[in-house]
Amino acid sequence: xxxxxxxxxxxxxxxxxxxxxxxxxxxxxxxxxxxxxxxxxxxxxxxxxxxxxxxxxxxxxxxxxxxxxxxxxxxxxxxxxxxxxxxxxxxxxxxxxxxxxxxxxxxxxxxxxxxxxxxxxxxxxxxxxxxxxxxxxxxxxxxxxxxxxxxxxxxxxxxxxxxxxxxxxxxxxxxxxxxxxxxxxxxxxxxxxxxxxxxxxxxxxxxxxxxxxxxxxxxxxxxxxxxxxxxxxx
Amino acid sequence: xxxxxxxxxxxxxxxxxxxxxxxxxxxxxxxxxxxxxxxxxxxxxxxxxxxxxxxxxxxxxxxxxxxxxxxxxxxxxxxxxxxxxxxxxxxxxxxxxxxxxxxxxxxxxxxxxxxxxxxxxxxxxxxxxxxxxxxxxxxxxxxxxxxxxxxxxxxxxxxxxxxxxxxxxxxxxxxxxxxxxxxxxxxxxxxxxxxxxxxxxxxxxxxxxxxxxxxxxxxxxxxxxxxxxxxxxxxxxxxxxxxxxxxxxxxxxxxxxxxxxxxxxxxxxxxxxxxxxxxxxxxxxxxxxxxxxxxxx
Ligand SMILES: Nc1ncnc2c1ncn2[C@@H]1O[C@H](COP(=O)(O)OP(=O)(O)O)[C@@H](O)[C@H]1O
Ligand SMILES: [Mg+2]
Numbered sequence: 384x385x386x387x388x389x390x391x392x393x394x395x396x397x398x399x400x401x402x403x404x405x406x407x408x409x410x411x412x413x414x415x416x417x418x419x420x421x422x423x424x425x426x427x428x429x430x431x432x433x434x435x436x437x438x439x440x441x442x443x444x445x446x447x448x449x450x451x452x453x454x455x456x457x458x459x460x461x462x463x464x465x466x467x468x469x470x471x472x473x474x475x476x477x478x479x480x481x482x483x484x485x486x487x488x489x490x491x492x493x494x495x496x497x498x499x500x501x502x503x504x505x506x507x508x509x510x511x512x513x514x515x516x517x518x519x520x521x522x523x524x525x526x527x528x529x530x531x532x533x534x535x536x537x538x539x540x541x542x543x544x545x546x547x548x549x550x551x552x553x554x555x556x557x558x559x560x561x562x563x564x565x566x567x568x569x570x571x572x573x574x575x576x577x578x579x580x581x582x583x584x585x586x587x588x589x590x591x592x593x594x595x596x597x598x599x600x601x602x603x604x605x606x607x608x609x610x611x612x613x614x615x616x617x
Numbered sequence: 618x619x620x621x622x623x624x625x626x627x628x629x630x631x632x633x634x635x636x637x638x639x640x641x642x643x644x645x646x647x648x649x650x651x652x653x654x655x656x657x658x659x660x661x662x663x664x665x666x667x668x669x670x671x672x673x674x675x676x677x678x679x680x681x682x683x684x685x686x687x688x689x690x691x692x693x694x695x696x697x698x699x700x701x702x703x704x705x706x707x708x709x710x711x712x713x714x715x716x717x718x719x720x721x722x723x724x725x726x727x728x729x730x731x732x733x734x735x736x737x738x739x740x741x742x743x744x745x746x747x748x749x750x751x752x753x754x755x756x757x758x759x760x761x762x763x764x765x766x767x768x769x770x771x772x773x774x775x776x777x778x779x780x781x782x783x784x785x786x787x788x789x790x791x792x793x794x795x796x797x798x799x800x801x802x803x804x805x806x807x808x809x810x811x812x813x814x815x816x817x818x819x820x821x822x823x824x825x826x827x828x829x830x831x832x833x834x835x836x837x838x839x840x841x842x843x844x845x846x847x848x849x850x851x852x853x854x855x856x857x858x859x860x861x862x863x864x865x866x867x868x869x870x871x872x873x874x875x876x877x878x879x880x881x882x883x884x885x886x887x888x889x890x891x892x893x894x895x896x897x898x899x900x901x902x903x904x905x906x907x908x909x910x911x912x913x914x
Pocket of ligand 1: 394397399417418419420421422423424425426
């Protein structure tokens with residue numbers, strides 16, 4: 384579904400992505416793991432058109448490089464940004480409606496709202512509260528719900544478990560798995576490599592702007608080097 | 618000073634204050650969204666006045682139609698200024714946009730001078746706004762009542778737009794986080810353009826009513842009300858539309874009351890606003906309703 388080829392990103396003089404190539408097949412969870420500063424966030428931003436990129440990014444054979452962000456989103460790419468970035472001064476309901484901003488079919492939007500509230504009952508209880516008053520875990524659920532409100536073909540998540548208590552981390556990963564089982568394609572970025580590889584069908588390892596390893600989730604989980612560097616085992 | 622005089626001055630204060638409020642909205646909305654102080658805003662207001670003037674005197678429109686056309690054209694002017702002057706600088710350092718705003722301000726004033734001429738023109742007062750009223754001893758002109766009524770209706774429409782419509786929701790979202798708003802599939806440029814359109818329309822309405830109060834118009838007429846409306850926006854807390862309204866009303870009221878109660882300093886009338894600005898910047902830089910300063914990500 385998503386095919387990324389030879390992607391380069393420069394920040395001024397910094398060569399943040401040095402020609403990476405990977406793909407995300409329909410209906411799968413693919414994860415990109417790597418240390419802090421490896422270029423994971425940059426990769427997602429390039430796909431969304433938030434940073435200038437060279438190379439090719441195709442969604443169902445349509446080239447995304449060079450398109451403005453709002454068009455890319457309207458084509459079916461949705462992102463849960465790093466640090467959640469909910470709109471603190473908008474209510475929970477408004478945050479969710481922002482996610483559906485470009486959709487015109489009200490009935491479908493209503494239907495998705497019901498689905499999100501089923502998925503995250505906490506959000507329903509707090510629908511009229513300002514998003515800034517939610518706890519970290521609730522904000523993560525809201526950011527995820529907001530991204531789903533656009534009915535994306537491809538859902539991308541940037542470190543959804545960052546800063547959450549272990550119990551919540553498990554909950555988040557369960558939700559991700561559940562959403563995938565309902566048929567959604569997911570590109571997941573994580574520093575929490577173990578949890579990510581456990582639910583991913585396929586994974587790539589990113590090191591300072593290059594992809595150095597790839598394999599199925601379980602292959603990478605069992606790889607000696609991955610175990611040593613990313614899973615903290617000796 | 619008697620009770621009747623006080624009522625009279627209060628009416629004047631509300632009337633003047635509602636004009637400041639209308640013009641202040643444009644400063645505060647644009648600042649809230651792109652962190653730009655649009656120094657050309659007062660001059661946009663001036664253009665609005667001239668358009669209404671020519672509508673009546675050259676094109677012989679009924680004044681209501683002429684006002685509406687002028688407000689519409691002024692909002693187009695606001696959008697053109699954004700598209701032509703500020704949009705190319707969206708990614709440039711903030712100071713570049715600020716200097717450009719000053720340049721646009723001079724441009725509009727100079728164009729006004731060339732096209733409209735430097736000689737002040739007498740703005741026609743519609744008869745319904747030009748009636749002297751004697752309300753139990755309180756002498757006021759009918760426009761003193763109409764101005765706050767019209768301003769109030771416009772401000773209510775604005776609140777409805779910002780808080781109850783989809784595009785208003787996007788405006789509030791853009792104001793806190795532009796990048797994330799674009800991730801919602803929102804065309805940021807369009808939202809900013811609409812903000813300029815709304816702010817400029819309110820400035821035109823404010824300008825026209827200003828010309829009803831002070832019926833002499835000239836190409837530099839936007840400078841002082843523009844500055845004062847800007848001060849009102851800072852006073853109320855720049856970026857906050859309720860702050861702009863509150864700041865506008867308070868500033869108008871303070872100005873009128875100070876002059877009324879202390880006639881010997883009436884000559885310093887304009888200095889009052891600047892004194893307020895200095896005091897606000899010293900003691901409460903975020904203004905009355907402003908949130909603590911948050912650097913935008
Ligand atoms: N806005 C920016 N300007 C300059 N350099 C940046 C910027 N954002 C990220 N970088 C650099 O690009 C590299 C990759 O960063 P990032 O994609 O955020 O990594 P990750 O998400 O894997 O932690 C890092 O070296 C980082 O310092
Ligand atoms: Mg990151």
